[in-house]
Amino acid sequence: DSGVTQTPKHLITATGQRVTLRCSPRSGDLSVYWYQQSLDQGLQFLIQYYNGEERAKGNILERFSAQQFPDLHSELNLSSLELGDSALYFCASSVAGTIALATQYFGPGTRLTVL
Amino acid sequence: KNEVEQSPQNLTAQEGEFITINCSYSVGISALHWLQQHPGGGIVSLFMLSSGKKKHGRLIATINIQEKHSSLHITASHPRDSAVYICAPSYYNTDKLIFGTGTRLQVFP
Numbered sequence: 001d002s003g004v005t006q007t008p009k010h011l012i013t014a015t016g017q018r019v020t021l022r023c024s025p026r027s028g029d030l031s032v033y034w035y036q037q038s039l040d041q042g043l044q045f046l047i048q049y050y051n052g053e054e055r056a057k058g059n060i061l062e063r064f065s066a067q068q069f070p071d072l073h074s075e076l077n078l079s080s081l082e083l084g085d086s087a088l089y090f091c092a093s094s095v096a097g098t099i100a101l102a103t104q105y106f107g108p109g110t111r112l113t114v115l
Numbered sequence: 116k117n118e119v120e121q122s123p124q125n126l127t128a129q130e131g132e133f134i135t136i137n138c139s140y141s142v143g144i145s146a147l148h149w150l151q152q153h154p155g156g157g158i159v160s161l162f163m164l165s166s167g168k169k170k171h172g173r174l175i176a177t178i179n180i181q182e183k184h185s186s187l188h189i190t191a192s193h194p195r196d197s198a199v200y201i202c203a204p205s206y207y208n209t210d211k212l213i214f215g216t217g218t219r220l221q222v223f224p
Contacts, residue, residue, distance in 0.1 A: 002159070043201065043214040056210045088156060099146060099205040099212060106150075106158040 003027065004093050004107035012113045018079040021110045025072055025093030031055070032074040033094075033104060034066055038087035049074055050097040081114045088112075118142075119215040121202050127221045134189040136218045138202030141183065148212060149176050149187050150201040161187070161200075192222045 003026035013019055025032050034046040036059075045058035049068035060066075063081075068074045078085060088109045096102035120139045128134055138147070149161040162169050162176040164185075169176050173192075178185040185204075189196055202215040 042216055043203075045211045045213075048210070058211050090158060092158075099148075099210050101146075103160050103163050104148070105160065109156055109158075111156075 002105040002107065004091060004105050006089075006091055006107035006110050008110060009108065010111050010113075012115065013081060014115055015081055015083060017081050017114075018077065019081065019112065021076040021078070021089050021091075021112075023074045023076070023091030023093075023107055025074070025091075026105050029093035029095050029105070030072065031094045031097055031102075032068055032072070033092045034060075034074070034076050035090045035092065036087045037090065037109075038084075043090075046076070055097055078112070083114050086112055086114045118213050119202060119204060121200075121215040121218050123218060124216065125219045125221075127223065128192050130193055130222055130224050132192050132222075134192050134196070134220065134222075136187045136200050136202075136220070138185045138187070138204075138215055139183060140185075140202075140204045140213070143207045144180075144183075144204040145207050145210075147178055147185050147202065147204040149185075150203060152199040152201060152217070154198065158201075189220075192220075194222045194224055197221050 005024045007022045030051045033048045037043045046060040048056040066076045090109045092104040092106045094102040094104045146165045151159045173190045175188040199217040201217045203212040
């Protein structure tokens, strides 16, 4: 158990809908990272928050947004869902704000299926 | 062409064999992570290194910054090592991980 929790574990929804994925980092970790893993694209970095502020941005679509709250949990919002958004979404946390300085601890992931 | 190349893509081994997985990347990095993804999907960070060599139990990771190459070794492999191993460097000034396509390892008893 990494100490990072993600809810829900599974999510099935229809095209055009909006969903929210939630992540709680390990106690004491200030950074939260979001990743998408799809069959055709592999793992991709989406976005990072550090202590409430956006720190780095990757291949995140405009239909997707995220935020980190004062209690450090984070939410990833996916809207106008398309079939291609079906994927595993992982969050990870670390104590440092820089990838080079600290190990990342991954949550169990949320499997999103868009029908 | 993927910025991060891993080889081999698939690897089968008999229990007890020495395993090597290679990772090559194209530009300067600040750090490189090795991750293990279990058949159930969970991801565990095995190593984070920016130079030299690290060892944890039967796992050893090395990196050659000049050659832009890293290796993950598993000594005395065991069926529970069966997983996908993913190399993920972080390029200078980006603070983002770029992921390799992974090496699928199966270890048979």
